[in-house]
Amino acid sequence: MIQAQQHPSLDSRKAVPSEEFFRILVPPEEVEGQASLFEDWQLGIVFLSQGRFVSGVTFNYDLLHHRLLVLVDEKEYTLDPIAVDSVLVSNRSQVLINPIIIEGAETESLLLKVYDSPRLSLFRHTVATTEEEQEKTTSTTRLVYEHAGEIPVELEPSYFLLNKMTREFREIQGKIKEVKKWEQGDKVVDFIKNQQLDLKEESDLIKAVAFSDQLMVEGK
DSSP states (O other): OOOOOOOOOOOOBOOOOOOHTTTBBBOOOOOOOOOOOSSSSSEEEEEEEGGGEEEEEEEEEEETTTTEEEEEETEEEEEEEGGGEHHHHHHHEEESSSSOTTTTOOOOEEEEEEEEEEEEEEEEEEEEOOOOOOOEOOSSSSEOOOSSSSSSEEEEEEEEEEETTTTTEEEEEHHHHHHHTTTTTHHHHHHHHHHHHOTHHHHHHHHHHHHHHHHHHOOO
């Protein structure tokens, strides 16, 4: 079963004053290691329950501990993801927290929309895990490879494509045989081969999705 929310509304009557929003922020607990969704802090709009929102929020997301980080006066705070409907990033894409339910996936799955049109949306789902310490044993001593600073974290992205025309929502695993199942998939495959695209690279995958989107427009 797939449930997808509609694009949030920016009705000014639903705007939350900054001082009210700041009251529900709490200092983050100290944790070992952190894996941020974005390399830098982002400016966006945080949508809360019942369509309420607060604009001008500087934020990031810790993938390892599933927490939204908010920066206020150079100090970090957190906001329970359960209280967040979504976050609009710089008016161009959305970080979606719990609005799309994927059968078999964890409920805290977070999807970042990296391509969007009236017909197709492409999402990135990034899983952060801590790497296990590598051990080496010899006849005389046992060595454990340790990392300085934060614990090592591995980021594994996967991608999902939503066809808004058919409501079909499927995972893309970077394989040509999957693309053949798309609408006019054979033409998309030819485009991928001619452009020498690597579907495991996000930028190339976006090009393939954009070409598929263009074919859908031309096919009308």
